[in-house]
Amino acid sequence: xxxxxxxxxxxxxxxxxxxxxxxxxxxxxxxxxxxxxxxxxxxxxxxxxxxxxxxxxxxxxxxxxxxxxxxxxxxxxxxxxxxxxxxxxxxxxxxxxxxxxxxxxxxxxxxxxxxxxxxxxxxxxxxxxxxxxxxxxxxxxxxxxxxxxxxxxxxxxxxxxxxxxxxxxxxxxxxxxxxxxxxxxxxxxxxxxxxxxxxxxxxxxxxxxxxxxxxxxxxxxxxxxxxxxxxxxxxxxxxxxxxxxxxxxxxxxxxxxxxxxxxxxxxxxxxxxxxxxxxxxxxxxxxxxxxxxxxxxxxxxxxxxxxxxxxxxxxxxxxxxxxxxxxxxxxxxxxxxxxxxxxxxxxxxxxxxxxxxxxxxx
Numbered sequence: 001x002x003x004x005x006x007x008x009x010x011x012x013x014x015x016x017x018x019x020x021x022x023x024x025x026x027x028x029x030x031x032x033x034x035x036x037x038x039x040x041x042x043x044x045x046x047x048x049x050x051x052x053x054x055x056x057x058x059x060x061x062x063x064x065x066x067x068x069x070x071x072x073x074x075x076x077x078x079x080x081x082x083x084x085x086x087x088x089x090x091x092x093x094x095x096x097x098x099x100x101x102x103x104x105x106x107x108x109x110x111x112x113x114x115x116x117x118x119x120x121x122x123x124x125x126x127x128x129x130x131x132x133x134x135x136x137x138x139x140x141x142x143x144x145x146x147x148x149x150x151x152x153x154x155x156x157x158x159x160x161x162x163x164x165x166x167x168x169x170x171x172x173x174x175x176x177x178x179x180x181x182x183x184x185x186x187x188x189x190x191x192x193x194x195x196x197x198x199x200x201x202x203x204x205x206x207x208x209x210x211x212x213x214x215x216x217x218x219x220x221x222x223x224x225x226x227x228x229x230x231x232x233x234x235x236x237x238x239x240x241x242x243x244x245x246x247x248x249x250x251x252x253x254x255x256x257x258x259x260x261x262x263x264x265x266x267x268x269x270x271x272x273x274x275x276x277x278x279x280x281x282x283x284x285x286x287x288x289x290x291x292x293x294x295x296x297x298x299x300x301x302x303x304x305x306x307x308x309x310x311x312x313x314x315x316x317x318x319x320x321x322x323x324x325x326x327x328x329x330x331x332x333x334x335x336x337x338x339x340x341x342x343x344x345x346x347x348x349x350x351x352x353x354x355x356x357x358x359x360x361x362x
Contacts, residue, residue, distance in 0.1 A: 024285035025235055027278050028271070037089030039064065042279055043224055043271065045200050051077035051086050053111045055326070057276050060111045063228055066200045070099040073125075074219065074228055075106055075275065078114035079180045087115065102189075104128040104197075106230030107213040108137035110180045112275060117182035127188040128197070130208060132215030134188050140177040141184065148174045155245050158357040159332045160310030168325060191217055204228075209263065211256025212239040220266065227270040227283065233263065235277040238290050242333025243340050253294065253341040260291045294338075301338055302347050308358040311335040 018030040034040035039047040045066035053060050063074040077083040091098065100123035105113040113129075120127050127134070148170045156166050191197065193208035197219070207218040209232040219228040231239045241256045268284040280286070297318055304317050314335045315323050323331045339359045342348035351358045 022236075023289065025280045025282035027235075027280050029279060031278065033278065037086050037093060039090060039094045042273065043226055045202070046224075046226065046273075047071075048273070048279075049086075049090060051083045053078050053083075054080070057111070059276065061273065061275055061277075063273055064095070065202075065204075067101040068200060070101040070123075071095070072102045072104060072197075072199045073100045073119060074104045075112040075230070076103070076115035076119055078111045079118070079182050080114070083115060084118070087119075099123050100125045102126050102128050102199075104191075104217075104219070105133060105137075106218070106228070106232075106275065107216040108133040108140070109213060109231070110177060112230065113137060113184070114181045117184045120185050121182075127185050128191055129188055130192060130206075130215035130217050131190050133213060133217070134184070134190075136214055137181065137184055141181055142178075143175050144178070145175060146173050149245070151245050154355065155248065156332070157355045158311075158352070159336060160312035160356060161328070161332070165325070165328060169329070207263065207266070209259035211241045211252045211254075211259055216259075218263075220270075222267075225267075225270050226273060227266065228273045229275065231275040232259065233272055233283065233286055233290075234274050235272070235280045235286060237277070238293060240330050240334055241294075241337050242330060243336035244333060249340075251340060251344050253337045254344060256294070257291065260287050263287055298338060298342060298345075298347075302342055302361050305339075305342075305348060305359050305361045308351065308360040310356060310358060311339060314339065 017028060017032055020027045020030050034048050034050050039049055041047050047064040049062040049064065050059050051062060052058065060075065060077050062076060064071040065074070100119055103116050103119045103125045105116050105127065116127060119125060153166060156169065191206045193206060195206040197204045197206065202221055202223065204219040204221050207220050209216045209218060212231050216230055216232050218230060218232050241252050243250060243252055264284055264287050266283065269281060270283050271279055271281055272283055273279050300317050301314060304314065311332055315331055318335055318338060319331060339348060343350060346362060348359050348361055351360065
């Protein structure tokens with residue numbers, strides 16, 4: 001297990017770590033990461049667990065904050081046999097005899113709260129989330145239907161999916177969320193933007209963002225210079241920002257831009273502890289890069305839809321790789337979010353022809 005010096009001030013990496021830099025960001029731990037079933041200290045009273053998840057992200061980060069009589073846990077990984085085994089190894093090994101005092105979920109995505117209910121049950125710990133994230137998770141867990149809803153099929157048709165793609169997705173069923181998330185407690189402790197959580201005598205301020213999810217909670221410790229960012233700020237990739245079937249007229253990308261502007265008011269020297277990727281410094285550089293990337297995509301997209309296009313036609317302008325069946329849903333949601341933003345800005349209009357959505361520049 002690797003440890004960093006125990007300091008009341010902002011983190012200071014151990015000399016054994018060789019920092020690396022990339023695109024304006026500094027990675028103070030130089031790519032070091034906790035091994036399976038182990039924890040790694042990143043600052044006084046703050047430890048890191050990394051769990052494997054299926055898919056291109058490959059892993060998710062979870063954070064343990066020393067509390068008065070145990071640890072507060074932020075995020076859990078997905079409900080998989082491998083993740084449960086990793087947590088059992090942690091609580092039988094480096095954290096043997098330690099209890100979880102509170103289970104904090106940054107947002108409802110299953111790679112972040114998949115084992116939250118399991119942890120709450122095992123440790124008799126309260127669940128702490130924003131209301132928007134908790135309600136969304138409960139809605140998805142409760143949706144027990146197996147058949148794909150008609151609204152979802154209509155959105156797929158509208159986006160330009162082929163009949164083969166629609167049939168293939170239907171064969172996979174609908175209610176996959178509840179299979180990778182353990183049931184959440186019926187009661188929870190609500191947090192909201194501006195709240196302060198006292199954990200281990202330290203003040204952690206709740207900073208809420210949106211766009212990637214409805215009411216995503218980040219935790220800021222001003223005294224020690226730490227930001228637990230979840231998926232709101234990732235170092236090397238931009239989080240998925242999708243238009244979904246539940247709010248087809250929403251503006252997730254607009255909410256994302258507003259959240260970037262909000263987070264940029266935080267100090268730049270914070271150590272950012274992301275939901276995926278490695279801890280880094282250079283918050284403002286990363287926020288600026290994400291903002292610039294999405295605005296450039298909007299500009300490219302506006303030019304591309306000088307002739308009417310469907311969402312699926314826009315993949316080549318938005319993504320730097322081929323979109324396979326496993327990523328089709330997320331790619332569609334992100335394309336629709338960009339096209340919807342162009343609509344809201346008055347730069348595009350949507351025409352519906354035989355159920356298919358055609359977007360054209362104004």
